[in-house]
Amino acid sequence: MRQLNRFRLSGARAALAAPLAAPLLAAVLLAGCATRPLASDPDAVAEYRQNNDPAEPTNRRLFAVHQTIDQYALRPVAVGYRAVVPPPVRTGIRNVLGNLRTPVILANDMLQGESRRAGDTLGRFVINSTLGVGGIFDVAESWFGVRGHAEDYGQTLARWGVGEGPFLFIPVLGPTNPRDLVGFGLGIVSDPLSWFGQGAVVDGLVYGRAGMTVVDTREGLIETLDSVNRTSLDPYSTLRSAYRQRRAAEISNAGDVAPAAAGSTGFGVGTGMDQQRR
Numbered sequence: 693m694r695q696l697n698r699f700r701l702s703g704a705r706a707a708l709a710a711p712l713a714a715p716l717l718a719a720v721l722l723a724g725c726a727t728r729p730l731a732s733d734p735d736a737v738a739e740y741r742q743n744n745d746p747a748e749p750t751n752r753r754l755f756a757v758h759q760t761i762d763q764y765a766l767r768p769v770a771v772g773y774r775a776v777v778p779p780p781v782r783t784g785i786r787n788v789l790g791n792l793r794t795p796v797i798l799a800n801d802m803l804q805g806e807s808r809r810a811g812d813t814l815g816r817f818v819i820n821s822t823l824g825v826g827g828i829f830d831v832a833e834s835w836f837g838v839r840g841h842a843e844d845y846g847q848t849l850a851r852w853g854v855g856e857g858p859f860l861f862i863p864v865l866g867p868t869n870p871r872d873l874v875g876f877g878l879g880i881v882s883d884p885l886s887w888f889g890q891g892a893v894v895d896g897l898v899y900g901r902a903g904m905t906v907v908d909t910r911e912g913l914i915e916t917l918d919s920v921n922r923t924s925l926d927p928y929s930t931l932r933s934a935y936r937q938r939r940a941a942e943i944s945n946a947g948d949v950a951p952a953a954a955g956s957t958g959f960g961v962g963t964g965m966d967q968q969r970r
Contacts, residue, residue: 745859755928758863770910784828786908791820791827796879800843804851812838846875850943859932867935
């Protein structure tokens, strides 16, 4: 028992350290800063401020690393997953992933003072976990018309007035910023699976869910990212702009931005990005 408690305490400390890594990572990225335009060129200065990407040279190098990983690993796996797994099964997996996100979504609904949305989140969890067979079927929406939504700590921090900070790009995880990076760490801390200690079952659930979230997210973005890579003259700038627009919509809860079984990552990737499901 003492050994288990020590492991849990160690795991908690590691999880709590995750948000603190954001400033350090930001400092490393900012080591490769873009050159600020001269004040004599107001248009260039305005564009520089709008981009809010002072670490752009480093971010672009990391984006190139990500593109290589995506070309040889992420996309092939996603394409294979779509080819092998029938659509109803993929939908069920997506629903389960969304159901497992409920504790984090509910916590952020309450932290934002969204009592009605918190009630919807809790109600969906109870209904889908029981009538929906552990969340495989989204009974809450199909039978009762209660549609899901995504919330994460990055959104909550934004609602509390915390600025996003400079743009960052993390290979595999994608576009983000220091605020959402901290939010991602807080999501790990508050996830119940982070506190269950050691064991093959717990480890399998944690790593299995993380892997399936990556695969499911990438499968939903096959057409979107293929189009960006094929048609955009600067895919990096396109994704930077799209990410910020989407996060702004999610933070304001404006429009139909989150799928019912939203696999929110805290980075804004894969959350309501007009994913084409097949």
